[in-house]
Amino acid sequence: MGGYRCVRCKQPVEIDYEYRGIRCPYCGYRILLKERPVRIKRVRAE
Numbered sequence: 001m002g003g004y005r006c007v008r009c010k011q012p013v014e015i016d017y018e019y020r021g022i023r024c025p026y027c028g029y030r031i032l033l034k035e036r037p038v039r040i041k042r043v044r045a046e
Contacts, residue, residue, distance in 0.1 A: 004032040 004013045006024035023030050
C-alpha cells in the first residue's frame, strides 16, 4: 500500500480506511497526495 503526504505540512499520513473522514493528524488539512515511486518511462518515437 502506498503512503500519502499532506499538501500543507508535508508530513507522511497513514490512512485509516474504517474512518470515513480523512484528515492530516498534524495540521487537520484534508488534501493529501499519494506518494508514487519515481520512474522514467521510455517511449520510442517512430
